Each structure stands twice: as structure tokens, then as C-alpha cells.
Amino acid sequence: MDFLKQIILLLISPLTISVLLILMSYAFKRANYLNTGKKILLMGVLMLMVCSQPWVANVLLYPLEYNSKRYHSSDLTRSDAIFVPACYYQTQYDLPEVSRWHECSIQRLIQAKIFSDELKIPIIVTGGSFLADKDVKYSEKAKQFLETLGVTPDKVISIPEGIDSLSEVEALKTRFGHMTLVTVTSATHQYRLAQILKNADINSEIFQVDFQSSGELNPFLSLPSILALERTRRAIYEYLAIVKYHVLEK
Structure with missing residues (x-):
């Protein structure tokens, strides 16, 4: 599953598509289809130029990130717990502990800690054996991280289950489906x-x-930005994930 996901991420990248189009144009030119080759080359270059513009990335991401209300802690006083779905933790290589955490994990967990302090409610973290090292469960690492931030052990509930959003929510529902929750997640994922x-x-x-x-x-x-290319890829991936959920999993 991890390998398949990496292949999909590679194939939907605007950079990958642009490079493939440029290579195709070269092949058509070699086969003496000069006009077709020029058109494909133009498509590849245009795609690279357009998708590397930050404004284009903003337009693609806007419906994902700004489609709902922004809450403050004062709006969430009736919540029973804070739910933090998994993001990523690097289990390979010789790295300092803090460097193992992906940016989305850091932001989710720190915000959950802030809410827990303000609202005096527990944090629920989910995520099972989906990392490179299958012996490491994401939720247990997240619990340890929260405790190093000062959250008391009794305020962190670990559910070491789930390999994606759907299975994490299923695991959450089994134990805490009756609660009113505040969920902290990435804007593109919301x-x-x-x-x-x-x-x-x-x-x-x-x-x-x-x-x-x-x-x-x-x-x-x-100026063209490699970061804009990555953000465009992220938007495309999320739109495809939404379609997949509604068509195959809902």
C-alpha cells in the first residue's frame, strides 16, 4: 500500500507530468512528427510554468482549506475531547527525535496541547502500524511527544489502530463515538x-x-516556485482522495 501511494504521488506531480510530456515531444520529433512534438513540448512547458505559480496553488487549495468556519477555543467549550488523526513520523535513519516528526504532525499535536490546556479536556491520538518500521505505532509516539510537551499521561488517550483516515475514525467510533469532539487536522485534509x-x-x-x-x-x-509545484501536487492528491472516498468507500 505504501509503495502504491508513492507511485500515485509521483504520477500526479505536475513536475513528473511535465517531464513526461517533454520526453514524449522528443520521441515524436525523432519519429518525424515535428508538429505533434512541438505541441506536446509546449504543453509540458506551459504546465510547468503554470503549476509553479504560487497563485495557481492558492486557487487549487482554497476550496480545500477555506471551506468552513475557523473556530477559537471559546467556541469549543462543549467539547468532551480533542481528536488528533495521524500524519507522519520518520522511523528510519539516525535523526534527533524532533526531526522525525512531519510538519503536519507537529502542528496538530501542539495545537491539541494548547486546546487541552485551555479547555481541560483529554487528547485522543490514533494511528497504528503504517510507518516504515511496522513495529512502531504512530499513536504511541504521538502520546510520548505530547507528554514531553507537558501533557499529563492521564490526559492523552492512545488508540494504536488505523492505517488511514477511514480506519482511524472507525477505531475512534468504537470507543468514543458518543462524545462531542474537536478535531485538529491539516487544512487540506479537513x-x-x-x-x-x-x-x-x-x-x-x-x-x-x-x-x-x-x-x-x-x-x-x-518567480516559478518548487514549493508551488509541491502544493499543487498536494491539492490534486486531496481532490482525488475525496473522489475515491465518495465513489468507493462512502
């Missing part, structure tokens, strides 16, 4: 996760972190 929680009959408000766009929709030009 729409899909909200749908999964709703279909599981779990009452939860979503608090967004790890924004990938500025929310600026007014057109602007800037």
Missing part, C-alpha cells in the same frame, strides 16, 4: 475528514492547522 466523521455519526468540529496557501485569490505573478 473537508474529507469532516465527511468521514459525519458518515460515522461522530459529532465533531474541525480546527484547521498546517495551511498550505495564503488564501489570496487576487491574481499575481511571481
Whole structure:
């Protein structure tokens, strides 16, 4: 499953698609289809130029990241617990502990800690054996990280189950489906996760972190950016994941 996901991430990358188009144009030119080769080359170059613009990434990400209300802790006083779905933790290589955490994991867990301190409610972390080292369970590492931040052990509930959003919510529902939750997740992930929680009959408000766009929709030009290419890829992946959920898993 991990290998298949990596292949999909590679194939939907605008950079990969642009390179493939440029290589195709060369092949057509070698076969004496010069006009076709020129058109394909133009497509590849245009795609690379367009998708490397931060504004284009903003436009693609906006419906994902800014589709719902932004909450404050004062709006969430009726919540029973904070739910933090898994992101990623690097189990390979000789790295300092803090460097093993992906940015989205860091932001989700720190925000959960802030809410826990303010609202005096526990944090629920999920995630099983989906990391490179299958002996490491994500939720147990997340629990340890929260405790190093000062959260008391009795305020962190670890559910070491789930390899994706759907299975994590299923594990959550089994034990805490009756609770009113505040869910802390990445902004690009919020729409899909909200749908999964709703279909599981779990009452939860979503608090967004790890924004990938500025929310600026007014057109602007800037130098091509590799970061914009990555954010465009991330938007494409999330849209495909939403379609997959509604077609195959809902």
C-alpha cells in the first residue's frame, strides 16, 4: 500500500507530468512528427510554468482549506475531547527525535496541547502500524511527544489502530463515538475528514492547522516556485482522495 501511494504521488506531480510530456515531444520529433512534438513540448512547458505559480496553488487549495468556519477555543467549550488523526513520523535513519516528526504532525499535536490546556479536556491520538518500521505505532509516539510537551499521561488517550483516515475514525467510533469532539487536522485534509466523521455519526468540529496557501485569490505573478509545484501536487492528491472516498468507500 505504501509503495502504491508513492507511485500515485509521483504520477500526479505536475513536475513528473511535465517531464513526461517533454520526453514524449522528443520521441515524436525523432519519429518525424515535428508538429505533434512541438505541441506536446509546449504543453509540458506551459504546465510547468503554470503549476509553479504560487497563485495557481492558492486557487487549487482554497476550496480545500477555506471551506468552513475557523473556530477559537471559546467556541469549543462543549467539547468532551480533542481528536488528533495521524500524519507522519520518520522511523528510519539516525535523526534527533524532533526531526522525525512531519510538519503536519507537529502542528496538530501542539495545537491539541494548547486546546487541552485551555479547555481541560483529554487528547485522543490514533494511528497504528503504517510507518516504515511496522513495529512502531504512530499513536504511541504521538502520546510520548505530547507528554514531553507537558501533557499529563492521564490526559492523552492512545488508540494504536488505523492505517488511514477511514480506519482511524472507525477505531475512534468504537470507543468514543458518543462524545462531542474537536478535531485538529491539516487544512487540506479537513473537508474529507469532516465527511468521514459525519458518515460515522461522530459529532465533531474541525480546527484547521498546517495551511498550505495564503488564501489570496487576487491574481499575481511571481518567480516559478518548487514549493508551488509541491502544493499543487498536494491539492490534486486531496481532490482525488475525496473522489475515491465518495465513489468507493462512502
